[in-house]
Amino acid sequence: MPLPFVAATWNVNSLRMRLERLLLWLAERRPDILCLQELKMEASLFPTEQLRQAGYHAAVVGQKAYNGVAVLSRIEHGELVDVVPGLQDDVDDPEARLIAATVPALGVRVLSVYVPNGQVVGSDKFAYKLAWLRRLRRYLDQRCDPAAPLLVCGDFNIAPEDRDVHDPELWKDTVICHPEARQGLDEVRAWGLDDALRLVCPDGGLYTYWDYRQLAFPKNHGLRIDHVLCSRPLSQRVQEVLIDRQARKGKHPSDHAPLLVTFR
């Protein structure tokens, strides 16, 4: 029998600003695996030692001011191995949006991803978002095995369906909901990934992101754009999913809440 574990994903919107909060949260929740996005720092500034003291190994790709992703895993599960940064294709792309690592004791390959936002439909940035999703699918085709345990966790900047949006009319055809963006996500998932939350919960009104403006969080004007996707060997082990709204409260929160998935 494989070991049960908890995997989580959290866009922290600047690790420098969120480190204290992250350390408190890790002490409280103790997830086995955590994928982080929007570190907004160079890898040389990453707090490797503080996280180790908190009980976690880390694999990180960073860049100055923007993007940056990491995979954390509890030290007891062994040093992260086969750490691979980036999409590994022939595109010259300086943006730090993907890192892969394997957690030895759990036998799980983990990808932390920060899909481009895309800003405005029709812009160069939107074209980059769509191309990035095609590149991610190609990465899965070439480098991953759908019959093996795989997690693809992160901020996808896509609400898969209208039930994932507080006001679908307001968001219709924006970069978050555009049919081409949703199709890009569908094609990633068609490789062999399930949306862990939807395996156990059909409810609408479940969001992971709320704008800082206009009291969006207390009004629950949110979007479900952060996802834990899992390959079939893990799908059948999904036991419970939690969006940790507590972590979006109080002073100086990220604009995203962590999403946690328990695998039996």
Place this chain on the structure above:
DNA sequence: ATGGTTGCTTAGCAA
């Protein structure tokens, strides 16, 4: 009342 929030980097961009 023509706003609104945060973070990075320094007035403008990105989300």
